[in-house]
Amino acid sequence: MLERLQRLLGLQTIPGVFFTSAGIAVLFVAVAVPYDKEVSGTFGILTGWVAANLGWFYILSVTSLLLFLLALAVSRYGTIRLGSDDSRPDYSNLTWFTMLFAAGIGTILMFWGVAEPVSHFANPPFEGVRPGSDQAASDAMTVALYHFGLHTWTIFAMPGLAIGYFAYRHNLPMRISSLFYPILGERAFGPWGWAVDVIAVLGTLFGVATSLGLGTLQLNSGLSYLFGIPSTGWVQVLLIAIIASIAATSVALGLDKGVRRLSQLNIVLAILLILFVVAVGPTVFIAEGMVQSVGDYFDALPWLAFWTETFRESDWQRQWTLFYWAWTISWAPYVGIFIARISRGRTIREFVAGVLFAPTAFTLVWFGVFGLSAIHVEMDGQIALAAQVQQDPSVAIFAFLEAFPLADAASLLSVIIIIIFFTTSSDSASLVIDMLTRRDDQPSLTRQRIFWAAAQGVIAATLLLAGGLDALQNVITSLGLPFCVLLIFMAVALFRALRADYQGYSVSELVQGRAFPEVEAVATPKKESQNV
Template sequence: MLERLQRRLGLQTIPGVFFTSAGIATLFVAVAVPFDEAVARNFGLLTGWLARNLGWFYILTVSTLLIFLLGLAVSRYGNIRLGADDSRPDYSNLTWFTMLFAAGIGTILMFWGVAEPVSHFANPPFAGVQPRSEQAAGDAMTIALYHFGLHTWTIFAMPGLAIGYFAYRHNLPMRISSLFYPILGERAFGPWGWAVDVVAVLGTLFGVATSLGLGTLQLNSGLNYLFGIPSTGPVQVILIVIITSIAATSVALGLDRGVRRLSQLNIVLAMTLLAFVLAVGPTVFIAEGMVQSVGDYVDALPWLAFWTETFTESDWQRQWTLFYWAWTISWAPYVGIFIARISRGRTIREFVAGVLFAPTAFTLVWFGIFGLSAIQVEMSGQVALAEQVRQDPSVAIFAFLETLPLAGVASGLSVVIIVIFFTTSSDSASLVIDMLTRRDDQPSLVRQRIFWAAAQGAIAATLLLAGGLDALQNVITALGLPFCILLIFMAVALFRALRADYRGYSMNELVQGRAFPEVEAASEITQENEYVSETVDRY
């Protein structure tokens, strides 16, 4: 029946994945619009239950995956390429980085770059720390880097590495279900695999919709500041329609002509804004603060990565860390596939180092310039930033820029950057969802990509009308759990495949259970000893 419907509509898809995903998304919008309060309330209850009972699971999973990726990078598997042994990267390092940044957390940094440090500075989460104290300032920067540094990019890097490895080295389809081929075998291309891809599609839709919702709130605040446009639900829906239309145009142009050029333009604009704030802001204070923040972050990371508020009854982690991890996990399929798409030819060591550390370094600079400058403004009493953030985080960056020279120009540039980040997130996600819902031998139809761009806009508008920021946080925290579980299985499948690859076994031998027979145990031990001996000799 679904295949007949596909032929009638002239689509090129995997019917079970496309129509199931589209149907669930449509059903959510259809139910959430007339019953917005009930939907928001139920997701709030579900999020509360998850935070109380499974918050530790999110935190343990992400921190363990970070250790796993770093271990792969420094291990013998680090030299394995995402492709044939003689393959080389498709993009230069600079182009690769700009695309990583635009597809990853550009919108998030614009929203929280001022709001988060100022919020933690005024309301420290750690017991015994005085608000607005020197300790509170240092902790605020450390927490911001924790939330947007190595841990966030671990969540993106895990599926990106696995997808790139299986797609380019073993010629499997670039879909999340392919990652489970070492576990499921041929069943990865049937209903079991389709179910995995549906989870990935829905996570991507709602994760990106959350980012679009936050971007819309901030864009509306900027337009209100510049032109007096009211910050209301109808205005935000209109903004989503406009930006979705721009994204649909970009996604119709494809990866190289659309997403790549927008990404390069946006990184130039973002760097211009950074340079401006650094030049006219407290430059020496920023420089000193960034150096100190690196040390504070490195020092606090081992315990902060496993901190679960066990001995307190605070709701802080639910509102901040769990929301971030679930949000990032939910759209990890999209960012992972996008990163894999632009990373062919790189070694595992290059991939892990680039995806984890380059964006983290940029995050340090971003929060160092915006966050430290905003903390200095709050300390000096120029503007009550903390109070404005408490009332509406979306106005934070514009309230901060108002304290600088050429505030109108800087705010206008910020609006442009937000629009482009908004667009690149939507159009690259549409390209990825289209890849998840069709076979590799099927053409990518423009109307399918446009449909997914429109679906993201519709979900974002629905969530905003259903409760704004609270609804965005609650829905995404609940929906991140299924893919969090998939990330664990993904790491297991990748490690099994890498072990087999290193010892010269094919993927079929691994699936059929012939990669590690018991009779070869002795030879494996010998290989291990030879490897250790070679390593010792080299050093």
């Protein structure tokens, strides 16, 4: 029946994945629009249960994956390429980095670059720390870097590495289900694999929708600041519709013409904004604070990575850390596939070093400039920044820029950056979802990619109307859990395949049980690698 429907609509998909994912998304919107309060309340209850009972699982999983990736990079497997042994990268390091950043957390940094450090400065997460104190400032920067540094990029790097490895080295389809071939065998291409891909599609849809929702809130605040446009739900829906239309145009152009050019443009604009704040802001304070913040971050990382608020009755970690991890995990399939697609030819060591440390370095600079400057503004009493952020975090960067000359021009530049980040997130996610819902031998139809771009916008609008920021946080914290489990299995499958590859066995030999005979315990390759 689904195949008949596909032919009727003129689509090129895996019907079980496409129509199941689309059907669940449509059902969610159909229920959430008339019953917004009930849906929001249900996810609030579910989020509370997840935070109370499984928060430790999120914390332990992400930290364990970080250690796994670092160990993999320095191990004997680090020299294995994502592709044949003689393959080389498709993109230069600079182009690769700009695409990583724009498709990853550009929108998030624009929203939280000022809002999070100021929030923690005014309301310290640790007991015994006085709000507004020097220790509160130091802790605020440390926690912000923890949330957006190595741990965030671990969540993106894990699926990206696994997908790139199986796709380019073993010629498996570039879908999440392919990563489970060493575990499921041929069942990875049937209903079991389809179920995995449906989870990945839904996680991507809701994860990117959450990012679009946050971006819309911030964009509305910027337009309200610049032009007096009211901050209302229907204005936000209109903004989503406009941006979705821009994203649909970009996604129709494809990866190289659309996403790459927008990514390169936006990284230049983001650097201009950074240079502006450094030039007109507390330059020496930024430089000193950045050096200290890097030290504080790496000093606190070993214990902070395992901190679970065990001895404290607080909702802080649910609102911040668990939300970030679940949010990042939910759209990790999209970012992972996107990163894999632009990373062919790199060694595992190059991939891990680039994906973990290059964007983290930029994140350190971003928070060093915006976070430290915002804390300086608050400490000097130039404007009541903390009060405005606590009332509405979406106004943070615009309220912050009021403390500097050329505030209107800087705010307008910020709005442009938000729009482009908005667009690159949506169009690259649409390309990836289309890849997840069709076979490699099927053409990528423009109307399918546009459908997924529209779906992201509709879900984002629905979540905003259902409860704004709280609804975004509750839905994504709940939905991130299934894919967190998949990430663990993904690491296991990748390690098994790498071990077989290093010893000269193909993935198919691994599945058939012909790899790793008990009498052989080799530490060097036996024969040349071969594809499936």
